Amino acid sequence: MSESTLEPSHWRSEGDINLTPARTQWQDAKAAARLTSSQTTKLLARDSAVFLHQAMSTPCLTALESAHGSYLTDCDGAQYLDFHGNNVHQIGYGHPHVVNQVQQQMAQLPFSPRRFTNEIAVRCAEKLVNIAGGELSRVLFAPGGTSAIGMALKLARHVTGNYKVISLWDSFHGASLDAIGVGGEACFRHNMGPLMAGVERIPPPISYRGALHSPDGSDLHYADYLEYVIEKEGGVGAFIAEAVRNTDVQVPSRAYWQRVREICNRHNVLLIIDDIPNGMGRSGHWFTHQAFDIEPDILCIGKGLGGGLVPMAAMLTKDAYNTAATISLGHYTHEKSPMGCAAALATIEVIEQENLLAKCRQDSQFIQRRLLEMKSKYPLMGDVRGIGLLWGIELVSDPITKARAHDAAEAVLYHCLSHGLSFKISQGNVLQLSPPLTIERDALAHALNLLENAIAHAQQGIDSNYAPSAKQ
Template identity: 45%
Template sequence: DIDGKRIFDFHGNSVHQLGHGHPKVVDAIRREMETLPFCPRRFANATATALARRLAESAPGDLDKVLFVPSGAAAISMALTLARYATGRHKTLSLWDSFHGANLDAIGGGGGALFRRGLGPMIPGAEHLPPLNLARRFFGDDRPFERFADYIDYALEVQGDVSALIAEPMRWTTVEAPPPEFWPRVKDSCLRHGALLIFDEIPSCLARTGTLYACEQFGATPDILVIGKGLGGGIMPLAAILAPSRLDCAPDAALGHYTHEKSPVACAAGLATLDVIEDEKLIERAKEIGRRGLERLQAIKARHSVIRDVRGLGCYFGAEIGGDDPAGLAERLMYRCLKRGLSFKIGGGNVVTLCPPLTIPFEQFDEALSIFEDAVSGLES
């Protein structure tokens, strides 16, 4: 901070899989800046082409086409536009309380009240469903996700002209995953009703969850996969959409057209990021940190009643705070931890989200969780 105190960054806006300023990414950026610092968007360049090829080779299913953009919100816009071109329809289904970016079309396609408040009418055709984490509230305790999937199927059928359903495969802000049978059922409904399935993996892509892409753990390959954040190595802004060749249907349309959409410098950072993930075995490391972290958090929960629940997927964790004022307690806990040298984000009002770099040494990871438990103890006293 400004006083020189070192802080564990367990927030990082989900861009810091490799930590801050990984030397291999810095070197790749420096070399590309000396080779080709900018390329007009009408041209391809070797670095962007190489990264597109690497992503297509690593992607699940038939996602073999790649388009780059400078930000996740722009990638969402491009995915929604592509869905319209591909289907000839304009409606979308998404989930209330979701966040897909701060552009007007992403806000309309999302469902976060904070971003919609005071803006007036949204983009026409944006329909909404309940959030994943409230499935039991709206569909009961008896097979809630089965009933939710049935409701999605009904919404697709009754609307009849939905271009796409857009969602995160796991609700990122509260670290809550649906059961494994949920997304395959939804994907089947999309297929039967002619809608595309778009997964927003902007925060969850590239090894964070213990697989290169989170959707690999949920049994469904989307028609369009949106990635970003950590793609630029935590240094360069870079995002992308991945889609199958059958959606390569808009060569003459205005799809993209961002000045820095194929930035060779950003793509060099992306290539270096993939190299580091592979060379340093960060997928395996995310699984190991996930195992150790969840075990430690469960032990902390057992000792402290203020923690209502803990959960995680790979190297990403959530600790749900209970008590009489869960949101207030979570905020106090956040500032107690920050004062002690641990930074994180609160999601859903009362969920502490812990998002460490995949490169963090185990002893530092353990130290950060000790800071967390000390702050919890102080909160209870």
């Protein structure tokens, strides 16, 4: 398949893609300004030569040398405030407490075969149960979030006896075949052939645009549609969704989630919440569903759980579903990883000791005020939405038609990268901002100033295209 086939709009759904002319222009401009060293150029070439190329990854943007706190530093000495971090950097990079705890664990017990348990794994599971609260009292660990999703899907089949799953269009639950089977992003399913049977997708609850968009901004009818599909389809075992969609930051109402919980209860459908990118405090709560006063039947967490240091994920569920003793739901080599559990437990301790949940909620109010001020000045900003330290800015070329401003979004991204701010783009036009919970207020304000300068610059470009002189 040629790279030219990667241009349809659905390839933009998950993040900013790495094959656009804007990417090439940014890298060429850096090289022309002598901001890219021969060391970086050679490393990028070696990377491109040895790694399998794939969308949103190789070929790469630039080469990193270090990561500390809220900052990435590349091999040319340029620093970037990281508002992306693949959602692993809830407590920043290289937090000394996490590093210290993992080093100690590495020296004592670096690995534990499956048939054995160990103190740190039990303590970590006990702590997760404690912060989850409610009935989520059973844990399975996994080496990554995608694996946790796989375990959840298997458990749902076992518990309900039904294999059918309902998920949301545009959702992302991982990149393995089973995960893309329940995911709703076309870019991951393209040319993959038959996937997991029994998956039905419904529209996600979106207030700004969408297939079932309501003029009054209500999203309850999306929940009603879920019940309609459950009743018509029959044999549904689970509904899987993020409590808040991470990629383009869709925040449903509390009423939506309350109704979804009622619907799942009424039809004996297990509610699986994927909190892999947003868990561990990004919403201002330990887990995002807690912001909506609901409890899932199965909770999947990962990414930030390992403190940005060790790959780590977990599935939490109710004691009532502890009925699969003769089935290997996970059976992963690093099932009770001492190092992963040490990193996870240390991450929880950092969030508690530094009072990061309260700080996140305070920072959220600061971001919201600044973004709404910016929105009042720039028509390019069609919508602003978020929770905690997860915010999305939807750029539109026309506020009436809501046409997605793909080119403007890329212009903003590369302008910001040139001035030391990194974030991702989703759906081709949504700027997704997810800084570390540990970020200092001065750094947060600086990042938003950089962002506003970039948006103002892009707005000028749009305005000039509609100026009378430009039309003549």
